[in-house]
Amino acid sequence: MSSRLPPILALATLAIAACSDGAPAGSGTAPNPAAATSTSVTPGTERLEGIARRLAKALKDPEFRSRLYTRLQASSYPEGKIHLQRSFSRANREDLRAIARQNRETEDQADSAISKARALEVYLPVPAHRAAWTGDERLLVATADKDGDIPVAYDLNGGRHLLDPTRAPQTPVLAVVPVETDFDHPVIPFAQSCPPDIPGCGGTGGSGGSGQNGGGSNVLTIPGLYMTKAHFNDDFEGWLKGSPELEIHIMGQKGRTDSLTRYQCAGEHQPASYYWDGGTDWSGEVLLFSQAEIDAYHSAHPGETFRIVAMEDDDTSCEMKVDQNRWAEFVASFGPLYRDITGATDTGSVKKYLAAGKSLRKLLSALASWIKTNDDLIGNAIEDKVVGEYHSGFNWILRADNNVTNGWVSLIIR
Numbered sequence: 001m002s003s004r005l006p007p008i009l010a011l012a013t014l015a016i017a018a019c020s021d022g023a024p025a026g027s028g029t030a031p032n033p034a035a036a037t038s039t040s041v042t043p044g045t046e047r048l049e050g051i052a053r054r055l056a057k058a059l060k061d062p063e064f065r066s067r068l069y070t071r072l073q074a075s076s077y078p079e080g081k082i083h084l085q086r087s088f089s090r091a092n093r094e095d096l097r098a099i100a101r102q103n104r105e106t107e108d109q110a111d112s113a114i115s116k117a118r119a120l121e122v123y124l125p126v127p128a129h130r131a132a133w134t135g136d137e138r139l140l141v142a143t144a145d146k147d148g149d150i151p152v153a154y155d156l157n158g159g160r161h162l163l164d165p166t167r168a169p170q171t172p173v174l175a176v177v178p179v180e181t182d183f184d185h186p187v188i189p190f191a192q193s194c195p196p197d198i199p200g201c202g203g204t205g206g207s208g209g210s211g212q213n214g215g216g217s218n219v220l221t222i223p224g225l226y227m228t229k230a231h232f233n234d235d236f237e238g239w240l241k242g243s244p245e246l247e248i249h250i251m252g253q254k255g256r257t258d259s260l261t262r263y264q265c266a267g268e269h270q271p272a273s274y275y276w277d278g279g280t281d282w283s284g285e286v287l288l289f290s291q292a293e294i295d296a297y298h299s300a301h302p303g304e305t306f307r308i309v310a311m312e313d314d315d316t317s318c319e320m321k322v323d324q325n326r327w328a329e330f331v332a333s334f335g336p337l338y339r340d341i342t343g344a345t346d347t348g349s350v351k352k353y354l355a356a357g358k359s360l361r362k363l364l365s366a367l368a369s370w371i372k373t374n375d376d377l378i379g380n381a382i383e384d385k386v387v388g389e390y391h392s393g394f395n396w397i398l399r400a401d402n403n404v405t406n407g408w409v410s411l412i413i414r
Contacts, residue, residue: 041152041162044145049152049160051084051117052176054110056141056154057102059174064098069135072123079242080130081123083183084176088114119179125242129172140169143176147238168239175240221414222273224290225250225346225354227266229393229410232280236312236376236406245313246278246378248409249320250289252297252306252361259363260307263297264289265318288411294346305343305357308381310398310407320364322377327364330377334403335362341386342399344411352413354396356383379406 059065071087072080088095090111100110124130133139142153142163151163153173163169227248237244247267254261266286268277273287288308297306311320322330335342343359346352379398384390387397387405394408 040150042145042149045143045149045152048117048120048143048145048176048178049154050113051120052141052143052152053154053158053160054099054103054113055084055122055174055176056139056156057158058095058099059139059141060137060156061098061102064095064102065137066135067095068122069133075123077181077183079123079125081121081181083179083181084120084122085114085117086183087122120176121179121181121183122174122176123242124172125175125240126168126173127243129168133172138171139174140171141174141176142240144238144240145178147241151240163240165238165240173240175242177240180241222287222290223414224292224294225288226412226414227276227286227288227409228412229283230278230281230310230407231391231394231409232310232378232398232407234406235280236378245317246276247311247313247318248276248286248288249309249311249318250293250306251309251320253301253304254365257363257365258361259365260361261365262318262320263306264293267313267318269317291346291413298345298348304361305345305359307343307359308396308411310378310381310409312376312378322364324364326377328362330401331362331380333401334380334382334399335359337403338382338386342380342382344381344383344396346413354383354411354413356386377401381409381411384408 059068071082075082088099090096090107093107096107096110096114099114100107103110124133137156140153140155140161140163142151144151144165148165150165151173153161153163155161163173232246235244235246245268247265249262250264251260252263253259264274266274266276266288268275270276273290276286278284278286289306297304309320313319313321331342340358340360341356343357344354345357347355377400379400381396382399384395384397387399389397389405389408391397391408394410396409396411397405398407398409400406
C-alpha cells in the first residue's frame, strides 16, 4: 500500500495510550501500556470504527464466534480472508441477528450500517495470530483506512484501544479493512497450480526470510533476463495489512503511444519460471523477461528500452494499480537526475548482457476504474554505474521518490 507513517510519527506512536473502557477479554491488560495520548486517527479510520465495534461486540456470542472461526478457516482466499458484506448480509440472517442483538439495535440498523460501509474484508493478518487463535474470546477487532494509519481496535466488551501501527500486539487481532482482494476470483495456491511434469515449478522460501531459491529453480534455463539476488530496505507493508506481496514488473511502450504498459511480471502467483515469493533478502533464480519476449518487444518497438519496476501489490496479483499522478511523480522524482537513463535493454551482441538506456516513455497506460488502493512503488531499477551506488554482488539499484534507494538487485542475461 502507498501510505507510510513519517518516522517522527512512527516513533511517537510506539507508546500510544490504550484509550479503552475495557481490556481485551481474557488478556487482563490493554494491548499497549498507557504512556502517551494521541489523536492522530485519520478520518477514514474513524468512519470504519462503527463496523469494527459491531463485529467485536458480536464476537462475544460464542456461537457467532464459532461460525466466524469456521468461515475463516474454510476461506479459499489468501491469508484466510472473507468479504464482510457478503458474509453478514440479510442473506445470512443468523449472523445478522447476532450482530444486532449484541449491539442492542434492530436488524435493519445493523444491515444498513454494514451494507452502506465501503467494501471491507476480514482476516487475521499476522501469521502467529492465525496459528494461535482457536475461536476463543482473547481477540481484538481492529481497523485502519490505509497502511500506516494508527489502527483502532475494539475488544469483545466494546472497549476502544489505539494500537502501534509498526508492531502487532500479542493479543490476536482480527482486521476489518478496505477490500484489497479480488473476491470474484479465488487464488489457486501455486503449489496446487504447478504441473508435476514441469521442472523448476515450485521452489521454497518466502517473504521476509532469506528465500533461498524462492523462485522456481528454472532447471530448463529458458534464455532471458533473470534476477538472482534481491535486497529490500523494507517489506513495504504494515502488519494490519498482512503479508507483503513483492513483485517485479517489466514495463514497456504501449503500441505506438507515449505510454507504458506491463509486459511481464514475476510474483508469488505466477506460473513456473516467473514464480517468485522472495523476501526482503533473497537469492535464487527467477525469470523476469524471456529472450523470446525481449526479441518480440524490440521487433515491435525498435530502439525502445523497458523499465524494471519493483512493487508491493496486495490488490490483484501482478496487476499494477497505480494512479496516473502517482506514477508521474514517481518517475519525475529521479528521471531527470540521470538524464532519463532509467531503462534497460540487452546489448544485442553475441555475448549479451543487460545495459542501461534512456527511457523516454513516462506516462502510464489507462487503468481500470475500480482501483481500490495504490500499490507501493518500491523502486525503478537503474544500473549501479549510472546511479554511482555499488553493493557487492548486486548491479542494479532500486530508486524511488525523492531519489531514495529502497533496495538493490542482481540482474543477468542468460
